[in-house]
Each structure stands twice: as C-alpha cells, then as structure tokens.
Amino acid sequence: MSTERDESDVQSSADDENFTADYDSKESTVEVAPSSESVTFTLSLPTQVRATPEHEAAVSIDDVAVTAHHVDPAALATTSFAFAPAAIATTPTEAASGAAPIPELPPVDRPTTRRGRQRIDVRPAPETATMLTAERLINQGKKNRRPAPEGFLQQILYALTFHLVNVGDSYSVRERKALEARITKTFSGGTRFVPVLTRKGGVGKTTITALLGMALADTREDRIIAIDANPDRGTLAERIDKQTRATVRDVVMRSESLHTFSEFQTVVSRDETRLDVLASDTDPHVSEAFDENDYNIVADMAERFYSVAITDCGTGIVHSVMRATLQRADSIVIVSGGSVDEARLASETLTWLESNGHADLVKNAVVALNTATQGTNLVKLEEIEAHFKSRVREVVRVPYDASLATGSVVHYRDLNKITKNAARELAAVVMDGLDEVRTD
Template identity: 40%
Template sequence: MSFRAQGRFVDPSETVPPEWTAPTPPHGIPVAPLRAAAAQPAPPATEPALPAPYLDPTTVALLGRPKQQPPNGWRRWVYLGTGTLVNVGEGPNELRRRTLTAQVDRPLRGCYRIALLSLKGGVGKTTVTATLGATFASIRGDRVIAVDANPDRGTLSQKVPLETPSTVRHLLRDAEGITSYSDVRRYTSQGPSRLEVLASESDPAVSEAYSSADYQRTLEVLERYYSLVLTDCGTGMLHSAMSAVLDKADVLIIVSSGAVDGARSASATLDWLDAHGYQDLVRNSIVVVNAVRGRRGRGGTRVDMEKVVDHFARRCRAVQTLPFDPHLEEGAEVDLERLRAETREALVELAATVAGGFPPAG
C-alpha cells in the first residue's frame, strides 16, 4: 500500500492557504506595520549607528560640582546665619580670583624664563621678583626658582630664610656633578611659598666675573629641574651677563616706580632695548608700576598714574600696578600671608598676565 493510501503523505499543493492563490488586489497586498518597517532598506554600511549617549563616570558628572562656600562678606553672614542652609555662592571677586588662579596654574611644558630689569635702582625690582616668584610657587605645583644676577651684591637671598651659604658660583663650580634635583637643592634657599632662591656672590669683585657664558651654563642646569626661572638683573644694561639674560628670556618685566624719574628710567630701558634689536621683547614685555603711598611731586601735585599706565600700554603687552604694602616696605623676608588683600590680588593678576604668554601645552 502506498504512502498516499495510508494517509502518511500529503501533497503540498493540497494544503496551500487560499490567500496564497487568491488574485492580487489592484493596489497590492496590505502589509502589517512591522512588516513594512522590516521591508525598509538597511542603512548603508558606511553610516554606522551612533552609540547611545552615556554619562562620563567622573566625580563631577556623577555627583555634580558642589557650590563653594562664601569666604567672606555678606554672603558668608547669610550662609552662617541660616545654619548653612542658604548658600548664595561666591561673589564676583571670588570668581574672578578663581579664574586668575586657573590662568596662573596653566600647564607648562619645558622651562619658561622671566627676566626682571630696570635702569634705576630703588624701584622695588628685587621685591617684585621675590613676590611674583612666591605667587607662582604658592599656586602652581611645579618648581619655581629666582636667580640673583645682580653684579653689585644682590639682595634677593634676603627675601627668603637663608638655608645655605652657597651661591651661583658654587653651583657652577660643581655643575658637572649635578645629576638630580636634590643635587641642585643644596645650593638654594626656600621660602614658605616654596619659592627657591639662588644667591649671587656677596663679594662684588667676584660677582663681576659672572659672564654671559656663566649665566647660560646656570640656565642649562636649572632648566632641567625647574618650570619657571625668574632672573633678578642689575641696573646696568651693559654688565657682563645681560646679553645672555636678554637672549634667553621668554618675557621681560620692566619695573618702575610711580614717580616721574622712575617712569622715565623705565621708558629709557625700553628705548635702549628697541635700539639694540630687542623690539620683539619690548612688544611682549610687561611693565610693573610700584605705587607709592601718599607721595607727591613738587608743588604738591600728584603724578597722574593713568597717564603713566597709558604711556607704557602703547609700547608693551601689559601694564600692572602694585599698591603700597607696609610688609614689603620692611625690606625683610617676604611672607605672602602678611600682605594686604589688594596686594595679593595685584600679584595674582600680574602672575596671570605673565602666564598668558606661556606657550601652548599641546
């Protein structure tokens, strides 16, 4: 008996659903929505689907940035008076300082060299070197050093606690054996801000022999271990090391007093630089005007600081005024904590201006 007779075989043509053999409607066969979506052509292989967005698993992304507590003023009183329930955040001054601090702390690759000079003594050049260096060192996490290149018994080493009698001459004598930061540290003194100072020779006869080659060799040693090198120059533009200082400097800071003679000397410094081929340094330079408390010119007339600032702003990249501060007038070791608030703010602004000239970190 065959499979068909036994019912064990079914002819496929006999089991075809009737809709399969029905005539096609004039407008086509209706397609279910899901089938219509499935019938759409797939996107080309050259346009891969983008992954779903996700949160960056960082502390700020997951927890949010906490609002800073007001450090002072009426905002602080509101914060404490409400039992820390009402926090209106920081004021514009605090936000500006935070912005300036971030600018000072910009990443820096290699070594950046800052030279501070003036043709006139007594304008606070060494003090500006120490306070600016201390500001950089207190904000940044890298190493900052100030070098005393004054041939006439410089006083930069008096701005920090003296930790060693060594000078730049001892560093040069032992330069071949210096292979690490700890080796250099034996020749420097460090202040509470972490600014290090490399002193000059106290004997003018010896320090006069500090030549351009000596300064270049000093930089070769320091550049390996420090991110910022500030050089406190003498008042003479023709002393032996000055040519190397100018050739190696990334930026010049010209220091002037708020008096007429100080401003004229600072302008003469720029004139000398222009006349000797340093026009690019002049255009990129920064002038610091040290204001003097209650000082008046002859006849009781006060120097017009706006005109002084305007004069230098036409020639240089920036002009920064530093207010009088009793702590700096002492002429002793510099402690940033003892400075007035407006002095600290001006120094941070000066440091941010200098940092604006840092080369790109990338």
C-alpha cells in the same frame, strides 16, 4: 486465689531477671527465665526489601570476590579507555521503562566553574592603565554634579535646602578662581624664563621679583625659582629666610655633580610659598666674574628642574649677563617707580630693547608700576600708565606696603590683602603672555 498469687509472683520476679532477645527480619523472640517458670513471646515483623531503581542498576558494578591473601599483579595494571559520550546507549530495560538516559559530558569549551560562568567574554590581552579613563569609571550623575558653592550667603542657602539649591560661587570667589586659573596655566616645551629689569636702581626691582615669584609658587603646583643674576652684589636672597650660604658661583663650580633635584636643593633657599631662591655672589671682588657663560650654566641647571625661572637682573643693561638673559627670555617685566625720572628711565629701557633686536619682547612686556617710591603722591600715575600702555602689553600697579618698605625679609602671608592681590594680578598677566607650547 491461687492463680492470682502465682501471676503476682511471676510479675515481681521478672524485674530482677535477665532478658535475652533474638531479632531477625522475620520474627522476634523474648525469653524470660525466672527461677521457677519461663515465658516466651513471639512477634512477627514484616520483611522490608529495598527495590533497586532501574537507573541505579544500569550503572552498578557487580561484586567480585577477592581473596585477601592473594592479589594478581596483572590486575594492578592501569588501562585507559577512550570513549565518546554519544556512544553510551541505554539498556533495553531503560528503553522499555522510559527512564532518563545518562547525561552527556559537557563540551570542553564550556565553562564549568562559577568564575567561568560569570566571565563569558574573555579578552585576548590584558588592559593597559590608559584604559582606566574618567569617562569609563566615573558615574555620569556624580561627575556632572556641581561642587559646593563658596560665599557666605551661597553656603547658607545650599545648607538650608539640603544641597538642592546651588546658585554658584559669589562674585569675589569667581574672580579669585579665574585669576588662579590664569596663574596655573600649563606649559610644554621647557622652562619659561622671565627677566625682571630696569636701568635705574632703587625702584624696587628685587622686591617685585620676590613678589612675582612668591605669587607663582603659592598658586602653582610646579617648581618656581628666582635667580639673582645681578653682577653687582644682588640682595634677592635677603628677601627670604636663607637656608644656605651657596651662591650662583657654587652652582657653576659644582654643575658636574648636581645631577638630581635633591642635590640642587642644597644650593638654594626655599621660603614659605615654596619659592626657591639662588643667591648671587656676595664678594664684590669676584662678582664681576659672573658672566654670560656662567649664567648659561646656571640657566641650564634651572631648566632641568623648574617650570618657571625668574631672573633678577642688574642695572648694567649692557653687561654680558644681560645678553644671555634676554636670549632665553620668553617675556620680560620692566619695573618703574612713580616719579618722573624713574618712569623716564623705564621707558628708555624699552627703547634700548627695541633698538637691539628685542622689539617682540617689548610688545609682550609687562610694566610693574611700584607706587611705594618717593614722589608717587606728587605725579599723575594715570599719565604714566597711559604712556606705558602705548608701548607694552599690560601695566600693573603695586601698592605701598610697610612689610615691603623695610627692605628685609618678605613674609607673603603677612602682606596686606591689596598687596597680595596686586602680586597675583602681576603673576596672572605675566602667565598670559607665555605660550603654552614653545615652537622654537
């Protein structure tokens, strides 16, 4: 009974006492110091000794004691050693144990970075921009894929079959694209000059000039200009919304200061189709002063900024401006009305050109048959067409349009569909007669 009480007292007293532990690698001793008695526990732990691997021991550095308060200055000197990776030999211990030797350093010409491993073939020189061709960059599968068709039924079939069935464009769309391809014909070798002329006034020469220029400017991506070279006060600038009061006279006077296209734009007016129009002199007292030399100055300026220049000529076919115009002409457009006298005067214009050394222009000429003039319904237009086809390359009919009959501003978007088609056909026929590469 006494022994159980003593053990209970010892246990309750141990909760309030301090413990002191002394631990090392061989044994651990815990001493409990109660008020009356002390109990000592001794635990024997195994000693853990780490064995150094032989490949670590081969490259280990021996510990050298260093005095903290004294450093030899000679020990701070830097010494360089040159050695070859192949000269490193294994220790006898490594050779006996079969341990792997120290790996050799990589050669200098071997790429050691991730970027170097990815790009093994290093080009000697950088590539130029011309090497980024479509054949190199475009996936052939996507390149050869046909574009979506145009046309009501064609588009429905294309959508219902999830773009698997492509029957191509409709007939009207194919005709339109073929016409646009003719109009957008590319040229090299300078500006192409196309005079529009006739010996009779009032047949719609200025209107045909505006229609031709608008059709070209609306379809082509380059710059088109229409020059009013009528020495008798032309009205070409009145067919569009004028944005400047400048005329050909201003171009002649300011030719030395018009160096850039932005400066030249201040003397021309531009309509909704991006057609630029250069007006003629409005003062009848000075209009006759516009001569051959003045036209050459204006044409030289237009040749710097435009791809196609259309010239609205006057009725004075023997005027000096006409001589300069025909010398620069690449093709000509003869305007004829639908009456007997209008057709006869247009044919006489061709005869005059043939007699004055311009037979090549006559063979390549285009006759615009304006059917909006008086008397058109009373004559046989087929006979007029047959006559001109025997002398020129092509004949194009221009139908009546109320927007043109007023003689005021022409809005190309508001024209009838057949009128716009006729203007586009005239533009395509004129472009067909122009050489892609100028040889002279």
